Amino acid sequence: xxxxxxxxxxxxxxxxxxxxxxxxxxxxxxxxxxxxxxxxxxxxxxxxxxxxxxxxxxxxxxxxxxxxxxxxxxxxxxxxxxxxxxxxxxxxxxxxxxxxxxxxxxxxxxxxxxxxxxxxxxxxxxxxxxxxxxxxxxxxxxxxxxxxxxxxxxxx
Numbered sequence: 001x002x003x004x005x006x007x008x009x010x011x012x013x014x015x016x017x018x019x020x021x022x023x024x025x026x027x028x029x030x031x032x033x034x035x036x037x038x039x040x041x042x043x044x045x046x047x048x049x050x051x052x053x054x055x056x057x058x059x060x061x062x063x064x065x066x067x068x069x070x071x072x073x074x075x076x077x078x079x080x081x082x083x084x085x086x087x088x089x090x091x092x093x094x095x096x097x098x099x100x101x102x103x104x105x106x107x108x109x110x111x112x113x114x115x116x117x118x119x120x121x122x123x124x125x126x127x128x129x130x131x132x133x134x135x136x137x138x139x140x141x142x143x144x145x146x147x148x149x150x151x152x153x154x155x156x
């Protein structure tokens with residue numbers, strides 16, 4: 001695998017986020033535009049930072065050869081991207097099924113615990129995040145958060 005794979009993946013993700021941003025501008029209502037615009041703008045900025053870090057680190061370290069070590073590093077990098085992408089897909093599925101306010105603490109506590117954080121930190125973040133987002137989005141910006149498919153089916 002080519003060592004430039006990470007740069008290509010991040011650049012592709014940045015372009016996807018940019019296209020998603022401009023597509024969300026076409027939506028009719030501000031409530032429908034807000035979250036896609038914020039997510040895509042944030043994703044674009046983070047991907048652009050990632051591309052610049054990949055290029056800068058490779059240039060500073062002088063990695064130009066296609067050795068076995070470089071190939072293994074590239075495979076490891078791809079594995080990490082796929083792992084993080086799976087977390088994002090899982091978060092999206094959780095939002096679709098149980099809604100924002102239930103998916104955020106579930107995702108937060110499971111992600112933090114699997115990455116070695118303490119129970120106190122995980123539970124604290126899982127409790128604080130939905131409250132902050134609820135107040136910020138619902139009360140200050142007036143955005144209705146998606147309740148989830150399960151609550152719609154149950155009539156909650």
